[in-house]
Amino acid sequence: MQRSxxxxxxxxxxxxxxxxxxxxxxxxxxxxxSCMVAGLAHGVKTIRPVLxxxxxxxxxxxxxxxxxxxxxxxxxxxxxxNSPFSYMADDAKxxxxxxxxxxxxxxxNRAKATAKEVLVASFSNLGATxxxxxxxxxxxxxxxxxxxxxxxxxxxxxxxxLVKSLSSTHENLEDSTHLALASYDAAEEDMLGYLQRxxxxxxxxxxxxxxxxxxxxxxxxxxxxxxxxxELYIK
Amino acid sequence: MQRSxxxxxxxxxxxxxxxxxxxxxxxxxxxxxSCMVAGLAHGVKTIRPVLxxxxxxxxxxxxxxxxxxxxxxxxxxxxxxNSPFSYMADDAKxxxxxxxxxxxxxxxNRAKATAKEVLVASFSNLGATxxxxxxxxxxxxxxxxxxxxxxxxxxxxxxxxLVKSLSSTHENLEDSTHLALASYDAAEEDMLGYLQRxxxxxxxxxxxxxxxxxxxxxxxxxxxxxxxxxELYIK
Numbered sequence: 001m002q003r004s005x006x007x008x009x010x011x012x013x014x015x016x017x018x019x020x021x022x023x024x025x026x027x028x029x030x031x032x033x034s035c036m037v038a039g040l041a042h043g044v045k046t047i048r049p050v051l052x053x054x055x056x057x058x059x060x061x062x063x064x065x066x067x068x069x070x071x072x073x074x075x076x077x078x079x080x081x082n083s084p085f086s087y088m089a090d091d092a093k094x095x096x097x098x099x100x101x102x103x104x105x106x107x108x109n110r111a112k113a114t115a116k117e118v119l120v121a122s123f124s125n126l127g128a129t130x131x132x133x134x135x136x137x138x139x140x141x142x143x144x145x146x147x148x149x150x151x152x153x154x155x156x157x158x159x160x161x162l163v164k165s166l167s168s169t170h171e172n173l174e175d176s177t178h179l180a181l182a183s184y185d186a187a188e189e190d191m192l193g194y195l196q197r198x199x200x201x202x203x204x205x206x207x208x209x210x211x212x213x214x215x216x217x218x219x220x221x222x223x224x225x226x227x228x229x230x231e232l233y234i235k
Numbered sequence: 236m237q238r239s240x241x242x243x244x245x246x247x248x249x250x251x252x253x254x255x256x257x258x259x260x261x262x263x264x265x266x267x268x269s270c271m272v273a274g275l276a277h278g279v280k281t282i283r284p285v286l287x288x289x290x291x292x293x294x295x296x297x298x299x300x301x302x303x304x305x306x307x308x309x310x311x312x313x314x315x316x317n318s319p320f321s322y323m324a325d326d327a328k329x330x331x332x333x334x335x336x337x338x339x340x341x342x343x344n345r346a347k348a349t350a351k352e353v354l355v356a357s358f359s360n361l362g363a364t365x366x367x368x369x370x371x372x373x374x375x376x377x378x379x380x381x382x383x384x385x386x387x388x389x390x391x392x393x394x395x396x397l398v399k400s401l402s403s404t405h406e407n408l409e410d411s412t413h414l415a416l417a418s419y420d421a422a423e424e425d426m427l428g429y430l431q432r433x434x435x436x437x438x439x440x441x442x443x444x445x446x447x448x449x450x451x452x453x454x455x456x457x458x459x460x461x462x463x464x465x466e467l468y469i470k
Contacts, residue, residue, distance in 0.1 A: 009386060012248055016384045149251045151244060153410040175388040183417045
């Protein structure tokens, strides 16, 4: 059964993609979706992605932990920052988390408006996500969260990796998809080195030494993360 | 003198780029800016890029030749289609042309709203354009015209080629710029073969056998094309 795979390089380009009937897969490697996958794989009950910090605080009063970042910094009064290690910690287990992120949440919200199904993924569950998509009949659109509307190389590398994993079943017809594949082919052997040429990484690496390499490790978790109603779960 | 170079992957992302004080360079390899460069290098007097077919017809009544395409087809009643060979023909010499194109014109119009200076370029004047930019003090933003708002691989390859040409003088800080460079590095030895994997090319190549290879030949013309008021000239 031939399906297609497409890559949306930035949430700002989402209007170019018809998501109806398709699986939208949102990726924000540094670091929202890496946190989400890691947390849920370690026993977090659900994660609710929200757009505004204030909305996050409201969920906090209803018993949710509040997590997230603005400008790559922890938010005042929040329980969790944006390190995947915080989401894997013991005090997050069994909890519901309301998470505000600059780019990931925006991409998820735009995707859920029209897609048949929304997943989030990161390198840490690339294999499990690939396996799940192989079992579905739907076309796939990968939405790269990027940074303030600009394409982010790390998200595009993830997209390239997934396009490559699905290359025998999912047809790749679009230029943006070729672009993602070309950059992944160039980076595959040393993604961290490749990303060190990126301004984005230069900024982020001063803020958390072990997070960045962690976010690039493939297949750490055998989970698929689904958006159901407005929360993320492992199904 | 250190300057910067940045790549805007689609006109839809232009709001992410601050063009103030910068040189905006618009590229639509297939085929608007290839036509413009070829025509002006062969003696066309000026080319006025316009957005609407009707506007083009109005300029036609004022003595301009009308040129352009919609959905990669010649427009009824127009003098010129969108083949660079039409713009190099004897009957275009010394003429003013009003040109309507789907993507190139849109990108030019968005660029001229804020940039200090607008150029158009294509592979055919890559060397001359590089030389000109080396002589200027301004930062450069390459705006890829793409196709209906989606990134076009051929434009991104041009961007990568220019980023590479300017790598010793113009700092490359952005992820989209790395992406363009990676795709050009992968494609440089055989751009046509590389593009044959692109849907865009699959569509275009049925419409004009010799145009596509022509548009990929570097350094055919030693001209720099400037937008002055609303028309394109060789200065």
